[in-house]
Amino acid sequence: MAPQARGGLIVTVVGFFAGIWLFLAPFLVEYQKVGQDWIDATKNDLWTGGALMAFSALTLILFAAFALRDAARAAEQKNIAEAEES
């Protein structure tokens, strides 16, 4: 895997964990009391965190899928080239 791709994947994983943190932060930092109506900050953090988790996960899944497709194509081409040589 190219170093740029590896770095990019790490960044995406960091984004995913940032989403988890945002989702839990109102309750961990205790500016949202459990059982009470959600304040604006809680709503914002839950929506932003959820969205961040969703598109980070989607990015990771799609990246993995396309990387596997590229790898499969490269292997096929290598096999064809070897068959032509022999």
Added chain:
Amino acid sequence: MAKYVIGATGALLGVLAGAWLMLAPFALAYQNSGADWADPTFVDFWTGLPLLVVSVVGVILYVSGLVEELRRRGIMRRPYAEPAGQPQAPSEPSDNASGSENNMEQVLLPLVTAMLKDMQERDRGRSETHQETPNNVQQARSAGEEGSVRS
């Protein structure tokens, strides 16, 4: 190639999310300007700022990966690429000045090669005619001698 586009899009969304998190406390007015920052503001701002920075790095990495892939496939040209088989000398102060000369050489190289080929073909043609002409001369001479005898 598509994987880099998807990654860059995801990282770009991360940049936007980071920027939104930094602005949200003020935009949604759960932080009054001038007042001490409340806990939600601290959380949102100090999550948004690193997220923004990290996502910008991600966008740069994915885009550089994409550019590298495009160059590898020959879709994009590498800037200052040296032609194969012509290793560049180690950089010297005069290298910047000679850079344009190298470019000129690269432009002129196919022209000079074509000219050389043409000249070689002409030389070959001439040598072939030279091989033919001595026989012709000898024949002409003998014909002339015969003519002189007759007269």
